[in-house]
Amino acid sequence: MLRVTKLADYAIVMLTCFASHGGATHNARDVAREARLPLPVVSKVLKRLTREGLLTSHRGIRGGYGLARQPHEITVADIIRALEGPIAVTECADKVKGDCGLETKCPVRANWHMINQAIHGALGKITLAEMARPLQQQYVNISEPLSTGQSGTTSAQVL
Amino acid sequence: MLRVTKLADYAIVMLTCFASHGGATHNARDVAREARLPLPVVSKVLKRLTREGLLTSHRGIRGGYGLARQPHEITVADIIRALEGPIAVTECADKVKGDCGLETKCPVRANWHMINQAIHGALGKITLAEMARPLQQQYVNISEPLSTGQSGTTSAQVL
DNA sequence: AGCATTTTGGACTGATTTGGTACTATTTTG
């Protein structure tokens, strides 16, 4: 349902913990306690984030995890991609392989690609540093809908 | 994986068929033939679209379905919402009910809400009329990423 | 009135994905 998986959700919560502690290293147990999540899932997510290059890990008795980059250099898109793979609203939105049953010339495929890029662009502009702060109002720009037909929904746009 | 369901994908393909035929009524079989989709799924989707108010239906021997509104008054967000319910990237992004385990004050919740509105806004600005045309270049505005840290990904933004 | 056609609503099943846990191996420190 156009949902991000829980694992990715957890990942963002966990990474904000790292970000708000100035880049110190934490082990899985500490992260689990701070994020109030069960240790096994935390461990699983941390492993993936490390494999995908968002975290660095240190094994051994005083080991733990740390951010591989600065918080403002990690975007929400990066995090989601690390946990779920490439961001693609539909199968055909991302890759060149045409599908959807309709042969090579599906009329809506180009538009899906455009929609996908719009979402990807929005997600790629929000960084971990911003997620760690309450909410920066300057990043939200409420504007009137242009071609509406909709009821009173105001649309927010990430700048 | 941040995917739209296949039913919603089908719905958009099917509705573009309606849009490109000037609002005439079609029965389920005709739509299935034109969209090259199995009849049962087409029927299922048409039923939901009617129940959600995007199509009007006429029963009986010369019955069929027709668009309830003009193509430029139906947005992609409307279609997705009709098939999948409210657009919510996370459970907490949409409703007021706080969850995610963390009690009332989850640090990232406000940001999820912002992200959700950004996506919803992008989807709410693309209408069925635009989806039915090949691709209106003026609707895509490729711009350089602002706070990047990303490789060569250019971000498209819906205007 | 009767009949063919079409929508309506729901239930049902198999397949896929997700969420979460467990277990073993490997590395590091002391």
Add this chain to the structure above:
DNA sequence: CAAAATAGTACCAAATCAGTCCAAAATGCT
């Protein structure tokens, strides 16, 4: 060598999705 921590993978239960099917109601035509 022992303890603590990560790495990798395998596994299972639950949820969701995709697709099909059928009986019932409505409509138009003869």
